[in-house]
Amino acid sequence: MSTAKGWFAERLPVTQADLRELTNEPVPNHLRRWWFCLGGTPAYLFVVQIVTGILLAFYYQPSPSTAYQSIEHITNNVAYGWYIRSVHKWAATLMIAAVILHQMRVFFTGAYRKPREINWMIGMCLLLCTLVIGFTGYSLVFEQLSFWGATVGANIADTVPYVGGIAKQLLLAGDSYNEQTLPRFFILHAAVLPATMIFLLAMHIGLIRMQGVSEMSFEDEPEDAPRTFNFFPDHLYTEVIVGLVLMILLSVLATVLPAHIGPKADPLTTPEVIKPEWFFYVTFRWLKLFSGTFAVLSSGFIVFVMFIWPFIDSWIRKKTRFQEASVWIGIVGVLLIVGLTVWEALVEH
Numbered sequence: 001m002s003t004a005k006g007w008f009a010e011r012l013p014v015t016q017a018d019l020r021e022l023t024n025e026p027v028p029n030h031l032r033r034w035w036f037c038l039g040g041t042p043a044y045l046f047v048v049q050i051v052t053g054i055l056l057a058f059y060y061q062p063s064p065s066t067a068y069q070s071i072e073h074i075t076n077n078v079a080y081g082w083y084i085r086s087v088h089k090w091a092a093t094l095m096i097a098a099v100i101l102h103q104m105r106v107f108f109t110g111a112y113r114k115p116r117e118i119n120w121m122i123g124m125c126l127l128l129c130t131l132v133i134g135f136t137g138y139s140l141v142f143e144q145l146s147f148w149g150a151t152v153g154a155n156i157a158d159t160v161p162y163v164g165g166i167a168k169q170l171l172l173a174g175d176s177y178n179e180q181t182l183p184r185f186f187i188l189h190a191a192v193l194p195a196t197m198i199f200l201l202a203m204h205i206g207l208i209r210m211q212g213v214s215e216m217s218f219e220d221e222p223e224d225a226p227r228t229f230n231f232f233p234d235h236l237y238t239e240v241i242v243g244l245v246l247m248i249l250l251s252v253l254a255t256v257l258p259a260h261i262g263p264k265a266d267p268l269t270t271p272e273v274i275k276p277e278w279f280f281y282v283t284f285r286w287l288k289l290f291s292g293t294f295a296v297l298s299s300g301f302i303v304f305v306m307f308i309w310p311f312i313d314s315w316i317r318k319k320t321r322f323q324e325a326s327v328w329i330g331i332v333g334v335l336l337i338v339g340l341t342v343w344e345a346l347v348e349h
């Protein structure tokens, strides 16, 4: 035993004290409340997506002539294929919801302020990657809405002046949907975007580790209460419990509401109603309200403002008396997003 220990110690020169130092990061007390740990939830769901995605990729065939049949095969014939596919789909939905909730908690607690501006911008890149990975994922099934969703998405990109045409060509691998489009979506969905997200997550979590999580105090806490607790094992317990609850929730959702498969894509028949997934409802409604180039450019502008929000907020706080303007702007933003999403969900066209 001691020989084996010595063998490893020589090759992996990490002592117990090093490990303790690495894992005993003090964590601010407010992270005992689970809603402040919402960053761990998308991280956990991302791992679920990688594992279930690899299993699905063993059977999925990314070409217009085979994709739909391979999804049918996974759903109906492969052992537990329906379960893995349903967990992948539900984890995607929950991950998008968790990222949005995490961003809201960061926004409303002002955790993006100095010195965390760069991490907010990395977070924005993560949000965009999460949305695009969702979009490309739904296109892989090659059902009617996969095909028409991709076509509508590319046509929307086309309305952007100067670069729109190139963006459309890059997305579709040509002027319109063709044999090369689906393989391209698959490479984006299963390789380019996950790799980009792993890189961004390493930077996001690396920065959190260097800067520490922002501290917060609450009125109901005694003045002399300890301000931090240990990452290991205390905080890890919270994350493990959140992970277990999520796994149970995913299994229940996958069993009670398993992923369906719609009619196969037919490029000659435009469906009467084309709707994207719920997380694009807000953009879709906005595009319908202000059709054309203005709608696309204004959406881009809103995303840009969100990107540089920490600097706009700092400017407002320095130059005006409205110290908490961000809270009111945030409330209006959330009401607008919820309102447009519900509106799009309720109407047919």
Ligand code: HEM
Pocket (backbone or CB within 6 Å): 036, 037, 038, 039, 040, 041, 042, 043, 044, 046, 099, 102, 103, 106, 111, 112, 116, 119, 120, 121, 122, 123, 124, 126, 127, 130, 201, 204, 208, 212, 213, 214, 215
């Ligand atoms: C895949 C998506 C994401 C993952 C896995 C993730 C993960 C995390 C984790 C684990 C934390 C530590 C504290 C906590 O749990 O709240 C955190 C903090 C933070 N995140 Fe994210 N995040 C993601 C997306 C975002 C987005 C979309 C934004 C904003 C645009 C963002 C901005 C921040 C900031 C500024 C902090 C520091 C908060 C503080 O110090 O209190 N993150 N993130």
